[in-house]
Amino acid sequence: MSLLDADLLLLAIAFAISLLRAVRGPSVADRAVAADVGLYAIVAAITLLAVRSGSTAFIDVVLIATLLGFLATVALSALVGRRRS
Amino acid sequence: MTVIGHALAFLGVAFVLLAAVGILRFPDVLTRTSASTKAAGLGVALVLAGAAFLFGTTEAAVKLTLAVALQFATAPVSGHVIGRAAYRSGAPLWEGTHTDELRPYYAAREAADGEPASRAPATPDDDPPA
Numbered sequence: 001m002s003l004l005d006a007d008l009l010l011l012a013i014a015f016a017i018s019l020l021r022a023v024r025g026p027s028v029a030d031r032a033v034a035a036d037v038g039l040y041a042i043v044a045a046i047t048l049l050a051v052r053s054g055s056t057a058f059i060d061v062v063l064i065a066t067l068l069g070f071l072a073t074v075a076l077s078a079l080v081g082r083r084r085s
Numbered sequence: 086m087t088v089i090g091h092a093l094a095f096l097g098v099a100f101v102l103l104a105a106v107g108i109l110r111f112p113d114v115l116t117r118t119s120a121s122t123k124a125a126g127l128g129v130a131l132v133l134a135g136a137a138f139l140f141g142t143t144e145a146a147v148k149l150t151l152a153v154a155l156q157f158a159t160a161p162v163s164g165h166v167i168g169r170a171a172y173r174s175g176a177p178l179w180e181g182t183h184t185d186e187l188r189p190y191y192a193a194r195e196a197a198d199g200e201p202a203s204r205a206p207a208t209p210d211d212d213p214p215a
Contacts, residue, residue, distance in 0.1 A: 003091050003094075003095065004091075004094070006095075007094055007095055007098045007132075010098045010099070010101075010102050011098055011101060011102075013102060013105075014098075014101050014102040014104070014105035015105070017102075017105035017106060017108075017109050018105045018108060018109075020109060021105075021108050021109050021117075027114060027171065027174070027176045028174070029114045029118075029167055029168075029170060029171030029174065029176055030108075030114055030117060030171075030176075032167050032170075033108055033114065033117045033118055033121045033167055034108055036121050036125070036163060036164075036167070037101075037104050037105055037108055037121045037125050040101055040104070040121075040125040040126070040128065040129045041101050041105065041125075043129055044097060044098060044101055044128065044129050044132040047129075047132050047133055047136045047149075048094060048098075048132065048136065050136065051090075051094075051136050051139045051140065056140065056142070056144055056145050056148065059136075059145060059148045059149060059152065060148070062133070062149075062152050063148065063151065063152050063155065066129075066152060066155050066156055066159065067155065067159070069159075069163075070159035070162070070163050073163040073166065073167060074162075074163065074166050076167075077163075077166040077167050077169070077170035078170070080167075080170040080171065080174050081169065081170030081173045081174055
């Protein structure tokens with residue numbers, strides 16, 4: 001098991017933990033934060049997979065995933081902030 | 086190069102893992118936002134920098150530098166936006182919160198709009214029933 005595999009395992013644990021927070025909630029904003037951290041874990045995992053496979057094509061995926069995640073977070077926050085509970 | 090790359094990547098992964106633990110264990114939305122923004126943002130940036138060292142090519146370094154710049158530009162903004170939305174939607178604050186400078190501002194604005202103040206009081210419960 002190489003160092004990169006260990007890193008990927010830790011990222012999988014981080015993703016599982018953020019998934020747990022997304023399930024437990026309690027508010028929509030908590031789920032948005034959990035989705036944010038889950039996406040960060042996925043972006044880091046894609047980067048490490050790019051290193052592992054030696055292909056720089058995955059780096060473009062990282063760029064687009066970062067921007068899409070930002071867009072999704074802002075859109076979700078607009079939805080959350082409008083609702084009065 | 087390889088040693089530096091692996092060290093940076095592992096440090097970044099450790100930060101992302103700590104951010105995940107933070108959003109699991111912190112008591113309210115604003116503290117969780119703090120963990121996700123700072124720790125996870127820096128963690129991903131460190132992983133990207135480590136990948137640049139591990140690739141060792143100019144093409145990868147340029148793209149990954151751009152990715153790090155985007156990460157540093159967007160992570161704080163998304164954290165701020167989530168925190169603001171959570172506060173506005175009336176998410177309960179941690180019971181240890183003793184300074185809330187936004188509350189008089191929103192109260193005055195809602196009084197000016199003629200709407201009732203809709204903020205729920207802070208509840209000590211970590212996970213109140215939905």
